[in-house]
Amino acid sequence: MSILFNLPEVIAQRGVRTAQAWSFQATERLATGKQINRGADDPSGVIAVGKLDQQIVIAQKKIEGLERSNLYLAAREGGLSAFSDMLLRLQEIATTGANTAGLSDAEMEGLRVEAEEIIRAIDFTANTYTFQGQQILQGFGSSQLGSTMIHPPTRDEASGDDDDARPTRPERPEAVRVGLNGLVVGAFSGELSFEELARGVESAVNQVAGARGAIGTQMRDNESQIRTLMSEFENTSAARSLIEDADYAKEVSERVRAQILEQASISAIDIARQQQTSVLSLIQNATDTGR
Incomplete structure (x- = not known):
C-alpha cells in the first residue's frame, strides 16, 4: 500500500x-x-418532445376552434327554432283566415293583430339576436322569409269595373317579390289571398328548416372532427409522457x-x-x- x-x-x-x-x-x-429537465439529460428526447408539443398545441387549437363554432351554430339554431314556432302559428292563422265564412269581423281583426305581432316578433328577433356581439340571424327578417312572386291585380280588377266598360284589355302589372310582412298586410287588406299568404308561410317554414338542417349537418361534422382530434391529442400526449415524464417508482x-x-x-x-x-x-x- x-x-x-x-x-x-x-x-x-x-x-x-x-x-x-x-x-x-x-x-x-x-x-x-x-x-428530461435539461438538454443534457436526453438530447434526442428533447427534440422529440418539442415536436410532440407542437402537435399537441395544434390539436388543442383546432379543438377549441371547432367547439367555438359549435357554440355559434347552436345559438343560431336556437334562434331559428323560435322562428319555426312563430311560423307554425302564422300558418294556422293563414289557414283560418282562408275560411272567412265562419268568422266575424272581430275574429278577423284578432287574427290580423296576432299575425302582425308575429311579424314584429320575427323582425325583432332577427335584428337583436346576437352571439358574442355579432348578429347571427341576418337574412331571416320578415321581408326575406317566405319571399314569393306575386302578380298584383290590375287597376280595373282591384276596382271591380265591369269588363264591358273597358275598351281594351289592360296589361297585367309585372310580378313582384313580396316577403311575409307584405303577404300578411295584403291578405288582411284584401289585395292578396290567404292562399298566397299560406304559400309564403310554407316557403318560410321550408327556408328555416333547410337552414336548421344545414346547421345540424355542420355540427355533426364538427363533432366528428373533434373526436378525431381528441384521439390524436390523447395519443400524442401519451407519447410525450412516455419520453419526458419520470417513472416515480x-x-x-x-x-x-x-x-x-x-x-x-x-x-x-x-x-x-x-x-x-x-x-x-x-x-x-x-x-x-x-x-
Missing part, C-alpha cells in the same frame, strides 16, 4: 460523488415529475440505491484511511524499535 497516495480512498471518494450525482438526479426528477428506487452507495463509499473512505493510519503506525513502531 502506498503511504503518500491512498488509491482506495480516491476510488471511494469518486464513488461518493457518483452516488451523490445519482441521488440529486433522482430527487430532481421526483420534484419536477420529468426525466423507478426514481424512488434509484434514489434509495444512490443513498446506499453513498453510505457504502463513505464507509470505504473511512476504512481506507484507517488502513493508511495503521500502516503509518506500524512504520513508526518499527522505526522506534530499531533505535
Whole structure:
C-alpha cells in the first residue's frame, strides 16, 4: 500500500460523488415529475418532445376552434327554432283566415293583430339576436322569409269595373317579390289571398328548416372532427409522457440505491484511511524499535 497516495480512498471518494450525482438526479426528477429537465439529460428526447408539443398545441387549437363554432351554430339554431314556432302559428292563422265564412269581423281583426305581432316578433328577433356581439340571424327578417312572386291585380280588377266598360284589355302589372310582412298586410287588406299568404308561410317554414338542417349537418361534422382530434391529442400526449415524464417508482428506487452507495463509499473512505493510519503506525513502531 502506498503511504503518500491512498488509491482506495480516491476510488471511494469518486464513488461518493457518483452516488451523490445519482441521488440529486433522482430527487430532481421526483420534484419536477420529468426525466428530461435539461438538454443534457436526453438530447434526442428533447427534440422529440418539442415536436410532440407542437402537435399537441395544434390539436388543442383546432379543438377549441371547432367547439367555438359549435357554440355559434347552436345559438343560431336556437334562434331559428323560435322562428319555426312563430311560423307554425302564422300558418294556422293563414289557414283560418282562408275560411272567412265562419268568422266575424272581430275574429278577423284578432287574427290580423296576432299575425302582425308575429311579424314584429320575427323582425325583432332577427335584428337583436346576437352571439358574442355579432348578429347571427341576418337574412331571416320578415321581408326575406317566405319571399314569393306575386302578380298584383290590375287597376280595373282591384276596382271591380265591369269588363264591358273597358275598351281594351289592360296589361297585367309585372310580378313582384313580396316577403311575409307584405303577404300578411295584403291578405288582411284584401289585395292578396290567404292562399298566397299560406304559400309564403310554407316557403318560410321550408327556408328555416333547410337552414336548421344545414346547421345540424355542420355540427355533426364538427363533432366528428373533434373526436378525431381528441384521439390524436390523447395519443400524442401519451407519447410525450412516455419520453419526458419520470417513472416515480423507478426514481424512488434509484434514489434509495444512490443513498446506499453513498453510505457504502463513505464507509470505504473511512476504512481506507484507517488502513493508511495503521500502516503509518506500524512504520513508526518499527522505526522506534530499531533505535
